[in-house]
Amino acid sequence: MTLAVAIQMDPIAGININGDSTFALALEAQRRGHGLYYYLPKDLSFVHGRVVAYAHPLQVRREPGNHFTLGAGETIDLATFDVVLLRQDPPFDMGYITTTHLLEHVHPKTLVVNDPHHVRNAPEKLFVTRFPDLMPPTLISASQRDIAEFRKEHQDIIMKPLFGNGGAGVFRVKPDDENFNALFEMFTQFYREPIVVQRYVPEVRKGDKRIIIVDGRAVGAINRVPAQGESRSNMHVGGRPEKSALTRREKEICEAIGPALAERGLIFVGIDVIGDYLTEINVTSPTGIQEIDRFDGSNIAGLVWDAIEARRVRM
Numbered sequence: 001m002t003l004a005v006a007i008q009m010d011p012i013a014g015i016n017i018n019g020d021s022t023f024a025l026a027l028e029a030q031r032r033g034h035g036l037y038y039y040l041p042k043d044l045s046f047v048h049g050r051v052v053a054y055a056h057p058l059q060v061r062r063e064p065g066n067h068f069t070l071g072a073g074e075t076i077d078l079a080t081f082d083v084v085l086l087r088q089d090p091p092f093d094m095g096y097i098t099t100t101h102l103l104e105h106v107h108p109k110t111l112v113v114n115d116p117h118h119v120r121n122a123p124e125k126l127f128v129t130r131f132p133d134l135m136p137p138t139l140i141s142a143s144q145r146d147i148a149e150f151r152k153e154h155q156d157i158i159m160k161p162l163f164g165n166g167g168a169g170v171f172r173v174k175p176d177d178e179n180f181n182a183l184f185e186m187f188t189q190f191y192r193e194p195i196v197v198q199r200y201v202p203e204v205r206k207g208d209k210r211i212i213i214v215d216g217r218a219v220g221a222i223n224r225v226p227a228q229g230e231s232r233s234n235m236h237v238g239g240r241p242e243k244s245a246l247t248r249r250e251k252e253i254c255e256a257i258g259p260a261l262a263e264r265g266l267i268f269v270g271i272d273v274i275g276d277y278l279t280e281i282n283v284t285s286p287t288g289i290q291e292i293d294r295f296d297g298s299n300i301a302g303l304v305w306d307a308i309e310a311r312r313v314r315m
Contacts, residue, residue, distance in 0.1 A: 001309050003034040003082040010088050017067045021287045022087040026060045028301035041088050051078045051105045084112045089285045090165035115265030124280045125196050134278040137199040144184050156200040162193040203275030210288040213269040215307040216262030218254040220292040243295040249276050268304050
């Protein structure tokens with residue numbers, strides 16, 4: 001099977017080829033003989049009833065500093081493509097949401113991965129609330145009174161922006177922390193949305209597990225251990241990746257949410273688990289597959305493309 005593939009992503013020149021999941025997906029697609037085009041979200045347009053993008057033919061290679069070649073730019077009609085990879089990073093703002101509305105015009109005849117309708121309806125920190133029995137005690141609110149009451153009940157808490165990403169704006173507030181009111185003021189000044197508040201899960205010191213789910217099935221995991229003095233485990237803020245297998249509880253979590261993900265066309269998903277709790281479901285631009293591959297020799301990008309190709313056959 002040879003597919004025409006368009007990749008909607010952030011500027012390719014600045015990616016880390018040893019960590020970027022989109023780069024791994026592009027390499028695997030190229031290895032399979034699929035034709036690749038690349039464009040930025042700002043190059044997506046709706047005109048005369050068509051969804052088009054100003055895009056470049058793309059070739060990729062694992063050579064630092066020389067990892068891609070672009071052909072001459074041209075306007076492409078996405079309805080003529082087999083697959084669009086929706087892969088730009090958050091923030092999950094109105095710009096991101098607008099791209100999902102535009103891509104709905106071509107999906108599912110052109111298979112958009114992940115399904116733009118369900119990407120829009122499954123923000124990382126909101127979709128997880130569909131599974132309340134799996135998550136730690138959580139409050140989503142803009143009410144200082146309610147947040148203060150939650151803190152009084154649970155003492156040690158985490159405060160984070162509802163649509164943040166990459167660990168930005170995540171604060172641990174201990175029972176004796178005098179900065180609570182100042183933090184609330186900061187959140188309300190910089191964000192219009194409610195705040196996510198969760199009971200602190202001390203098991204995070206042992207790591208925040210990233211589990212990759214492909215078409216509803218768990219295919220690999222990596223443990224991200226916070227640096228000394230950090231409550232965040234994101235690798236770009238010093239988290240240390242460790243080889244990891246799934247625990248019994250983690251398998252239960254994946255089995256509980258897997259069917260809901262597959263039914264929604266959320267083919268490539270990364271979930272975060274701390275201790276026994278599901279904390280986030282990442283459907284916009286999941287990462288982690290290269291780190292997992294280096295530990296266990298798997299090819300998760302290949303499993304993603306197996307799932308995409310299988311869906312194209314069924315269409």
